[in-house]
Amino acid sequence: MDSEKPEGPQLCGWCGMGIHDGMEVHGMAPDSSVTHASDPARDGQRFLTSCSREHLAALQEHYRHRPGG
Numbered sequence: 579m580d581s582e583k584p585e586g587p588q589l590c591g592w593c594g595m596g597i598h599d600g601m602e603v604h605g606m607a608p609d610s611s612v613t614h615a616s617d618p619a620r621d622g623q624r625f626l627t628s629c630s631r632e633h634l635a636a637l638q639e640h641y642r643h644r645p646g647g
């Protein structure tokens with residue numbers, strides 16, 4: 579399921595707004611619950627998609643403060 583490309587616009591991980599093509603902002607955040615299927619180097623890193631740099635920063639802040647990481 580993870581390998582399927584989602585149809586339609588991507589959604590901001592912070593506010594849930596649909597993101598126009600080419601406007602999305604990507605980043606990584608530390609997340610100990612993530613294990614990558616094919617690339618162990620990416621274990622513990624969550625791939626983030628957001629509508630703006632501000633919301634990407636908010637998401638990264640959110641994961642940074644999650645307990646257990």
Ligand SMILES: [Zn+2]
Binds near residue numbers: 592594595628630633
């Ligand atoms: Zn957003």
